[in-house]
Amino acid sequence: MASQKQAGARGRATIRDIAELAGVSVATVSRVINDRPDVAPETRDAVLRHVRANNFTTNRSARALSGGRTGLVGWAMPLVRGDYFAAILSGALEAVYEQELRMVLCTTLHEYDREVSLLERLADGTTDGGIILLPEESSSELMALQESGFPFVVADPRVPLDDGIPAVSAAHRSGAKAATDHLLALGHRRIGHISGRAGWAATDERIEGYHTALAAAGVLPTSDLVVEGNYETSSGYDAANVLFDLPNPPTAIFAANDNMAAGALRVAHERGLTVPDDLSVVGFDDADLATILSPALTTVRQPLAELGRTAVNLLTRMLERQRVEALRVELATKLVVRETTGPPPER
Numbered sequence: 318m319a320s321q322k323q324a325g326a327r328g329r330a331t332i333r334d335i336a337e338l339a340g341v342s343v344a345t346v347s348r349v350i351n352d353r354p355d356v357a358p359e360t361r362d363a364v365l366r367h368v369r370a371n372n373f374t375t376n377r378s379a380r381a382l383s384g385g386r387t388g389l390v391g392w393a394m395p396l397v398r399g400d401y402f403a404a405i406l407s408g409a410l411e412a413v414y415e416q417e418l419r420m421v422l423c424t425t426l427h428e429y430d431r432e433v434s435l436l437e438r439l440a441d442g443t444t445d446g447g448i449i450l451l452p453e454e455s456s457s458e459l460m461a462l463q464e465s466g467f468p469f470v471v472a473d474p475r476v477p478l479d480d481g482i483p484a485v486s487a488a489h490r491s492g493a494k495a496a497t498d499h500l501l502a503l504g505h506r507r508i509g510h511i512s513g514r515a516g517w518a519a520t521d522e523r524i525e526g527y528h529t530a531l532a533a534a535g536v537l538p539t540s541d542l543v544v545e546g547n548y549e550t551s552s553g554y555d556a557a558n559v560l561f562d563l564p565n566p567p568t569a570i571f572a573a574n575d576n577m578a579a580g581a582l583r584v585a586h587e588r589g590l591t592v593p594d595d596l597s598v599v600g601f602d603d604a605d606l607a608t609i610l611s612p613a614l615t616t617v618r619q620p621l622a623e624l625g626r627t628a629v630n631l632l633t634r635m636l637e638r639q640r641v642e643a644l645r646v647e648l649a650t651k652l653v654v655r656e657t658t659g660p661p662p663e664r
Contacts, residue, residue: 332441338367347466350442390632391439391447391469392420395427400604401574401621405450405472408622412629429453440467445636448628451475456482468635472628474518483635483644485628487619489519492650493526493571496599496617499652500569501534505597505661509542509567511556511577523573523601542567546577553580561588568596568661575600575607575616582610582657593659603653612656619650 332350336343341360348356349364356364390413396402406422413420421444425432432453439447446468452459456479462469463482471484478484500508510527513520524543531538544559546552553572557580560567572578578600582592590596592612600607603618627646634641 331437334371335364335367338371339364344464344466347440350466386445386636387443388418389421389444390418390629391423391436391444392450393423393425393432393435393439393447393452394450395425397422397424399576400606401602402450404604404621405625408625408627409448409472409629410625411622412626412633416629416633418629418633425453427451427453436462436467440465446470446632448472448625448632468632470628470632470635472624476516477518481644483631483641485624485631485646485648486518487621487624487648488650489522489619490526490529492601492617492619492652493523493573494530495526495650495652496571496601497527497530498534499615499654499658500571500597500599501530501536503569503597503658503660505567505569506536507542507565507567507569507661508536509544509557509560509570511544511546511553511560511570511572511581513546513548513573513577515545520573527571546573546580548574548576550576550580553577554583555580557581557584569598569658570596571599571601573601575602575604575614578614578616578657579606579610582614592657595662597658597661599658607653607655610657615655615658616653617650618653620648623648 332343332346336346339346341364345356345360346364349361392409394402394406397406410420421439423435423439425435436447440462448470450472452471452475459471459482460479471478471482473486474484497508508531510524512524528538541563542560544556546556553576556577557570560570561584570581572581578598581598585592585596592598598614600614600616601619602621603616607614607616627648631641631646
C-alpha cells in the first residue's frame with residue numbers, strides 16, 4: 318500500500334511505477350499493455366491489477382489495455398522551423414491522416430535530457446509508437462528503448478545505428494557524389510566542400526561521396542578545401558570566406574545543404590564574383606530557398622516529404638504486425654541543375 322501511495326503522490330503513474338509495483342520489468346508491462354501473448358496469465362493479472370489501482374488507464378493507454386490501440390503516433394523532432402523540418406513533418410502528417418491516426422508532436426531542441434524525457438512520456442502508453450527525427454540517443458540507448466516494447470522508427474539518423482533499429486534516410490553519399498561529379502564534368506578541379514555538423518551521419522556520408530567522386534576523377538583531395546559548417550546560413554558564409562582567403566581558392570563549392578550554399582553565394586556577391594562565371598555553387602536538399610535565390614541554385618534533391626511519409630508507413634506496418642521486408646529504407650536523391658553551375662573561369 319505504501320508504494321502505491323508513493324506512486325500516486327507523484328501524479329499519474331508511469332509505466333516504470335507499474336513495473337516496480339508488480340515486480341516485473343518495464344518491457345513486461347509494455348507487453349501486457351499492448352496485449353502481447355508472451356506473458357504468463359498470473360503475471361498479466363498482477364500487472365493489470367496495479368494498472369487499475371493506480372489509474373494508469375486514465376490516459377490513452379486504456380484502449381491498448383483492452384486489446385485496441387490509442388490511434389496516436391508520437392513524433393519527436395529537434396525544431397519546427399526551416400524547410401528541412403517542415404517538409405519532413407508535412408509528409409508525415411499526410412501519412413498520419415491517410416492512416417486515420419493522430420500525431421503527438423514533441424520538440425527536443427537537440428537537447429539529450431529533454432528528448433529522453435519526452436520519449437519516456439510517449440512510451441508510457443500515451444502513444445502506440447513513435448518517430449524520432451535526428452535522435453540524440455546512442456544506438457545502445459535506442460536498442461534499450463526498443464527492448465522495452467515501444468515500437469519506433471528513426472527518421473534521418475543523426476549517427477550510424479546498429480542493425481535492427483528501423484530507420485529511414487536519404488542516399489546522402491550518392492547524392493554528394495552526383496553533385497561533385499557534376500562539377501568535375503564541367504571542368505572544375507579545385508572544388509571546396511562546406512560540410513555539416515561534425516559526427517553526424519549525413520555529414521560523414523556527404524564528405525565520403527565528395528571524396529569518392531574526386532578519387533574517381535584522379536583529383537587528390539586536400540584538407541584545406543573542406544571547411545566545417547553547421548547547416549546554418551551563417552556557417553556557410555563563414556566557411557566560404559575561409560575558402561576564398563586561400564592562396565589558391567576553389568572555382569566551385571559544394572555545400573552540404575542549401576542554407577550554407579546561400580551563405581556562400583552571399584560571400585561571392587560581396588567579393589564581386591559572378592555566379593556561375595567566376596564561381597559555381599551546388600547545395601543539398603532542394604528546399605524552397607533553392608528556387609528563390611538569384612541565380613537559382615543547383616542542388617541535390619532529397620525527398621524530405623517522402624522521408625516523413627515512409628517513416629510513418631513503416632511504423633504503421635510494425636504496429637499492425639505486418640511483414641516488413643526491410644527495417645532500413647534509403648530514399649534516392651537527384652541532382653537538380655539550375656543556374657549556379659558552369660565551367661570554371663579561365664585563369
